[in-house]
Amino acid sequence: MLYVSAAAAVLIILAVMFSVRYPWWKKRKDGLVILLYHHIGAPPAKSKYKRTWVKPKNFVRQLDWLSANRYTLINFDGLLKIMAGKAQFPQKPVIITFDDGYKDVYQNAFPALKEKKMKAAVLPVQEAVGKYNFWQDPESEAWTDIMTEEQLKEILKSGVFSYGSHGLTHKNLAKLPPETAEYEIRESRARLENTFGAPCAVFAYPYGGGADDDKINSFISAAGYKISISSEQGVNPLPLNTAKPLKRIRINRCTDMLQFKLKITGG
Numbered sequence: 728m729l730y731v732s733a734a735a736a737v738l739i740i741l742a743v744m745f746s747v748r749y750p751w752w753k754k755r756k757d758g759l760v761i762l763l764y765h766h767i768g769a770p771p772a773k774s775k776y777k778r779t780w781v782k783p784k785n786f787v788r789q790l791d792w793l794s795a796n797r798y799t800l801i802n803f804d805g806l807l808k809i810m811a812g813k814a815q816f817p818q819k820p821v822i823i824t825f826d827d828g829y830k831d832v833y834q835n836a837f838p839a840l841k842e843k844k845m846k847a848a849v850l851p852v853q854e855a856v857g858k859y860n861f862w863q864d865p866e867s868e869a870w871t872d873i874m875t876e877e878q879l880k881e882i883l884k885s886g887v888f889s890y891g892s893h894g895l896t897h898k899n900l901a902k903l904p905p906e907t908a909e910y911e912i913r914e915s916r917a918r919l920e921n922t923f924g925a926p927c928a929v930f931a932y933p934y935g936g937g938a939d940d941d942k943i944n945s946f947i948s949a950a951g952y953k954i955s956i957s958s959e960q961g962v963n964p965l966p967l968n969t970a971k972p973l974k975r976i977r978i979n980r981c982t983d984m985l986q987f988k989l990k991i992t993g994g
């Protein structure tokens with residue numbers, strides 16, 4: 728009898744563990760799905776943030792799953808057209824976003840997206856273009872290259888990518904004096920537009936900081952951005968409410984295909 732109840736307890740624990748990793752019980756949510764990636768490639772040996780490095784072959788599998796399941800990838804240009812009433816949301820819309828603007832995205836994601844005629848968006852840190860992730864401590868995350876101006880121009884010109892701003896120096900806006908936060912927001916947009924020509928209409932909060940701060944959000948709209956995107960997890964219901972920061976879904980190194988599917992359908 729004791730064995731039976733011990734076995735039952737083990738089964739219950741396993742079922743709970745499975746349900747936490749794979750939230751099959753979440754109600755299906757429809758809307759705009761915005762995926763959040765950082766790196767596509769192999770992490771540096773001593774990286775403490777290995778989770779942000781998605782394997783190229785997994786990224787390709789994720790793209791293939793999206794097209795096999797009739798999701799439509801749009802980018803920020805497409806979203807702005809929809810917001811302006813010049814187009815309608817396609818079936819099951821998805822935006823793939825890459826924060827920070829790493830060179831491995833140019834090397835490993837861009838060719839796959841181009842080949843499959845899919846779209847995505849990049850959010851570079853303006854002062855890091857052509858440099859590296861200087862805001863991180865190299866003891867915990869090795870400095871890795873950020874795309875150069877030429878590489879960014881190439882991926883934007885290809886029509887595969889559109890872009891937004893991720894600030895000047897990747898500082899947490901919630902922890903800055905208001906005038907410095909305002910400068911990060913406004914100046915990054917002005918410099919990016921000056922360099923790349925195309926309108927910069929989207930802002931992504933570094934570390935997700937300030938997304939729930941009315942003052943920060945008023946700086947974002949006053950600077951001329953039309954959309955802000957946070958790091959908060961979730962699917963964005965339609966019709967889209969762009970008065971608030973849009974939610975995203977993080978895709979990590981350990982995200983397997985079942986989790987990927989559940990994240991996209993359940994938020």
Ligand SMILES: [Zn+2]
Pocket residue numbers: 826827893897933934
């Ligand atoms: Zn970032």
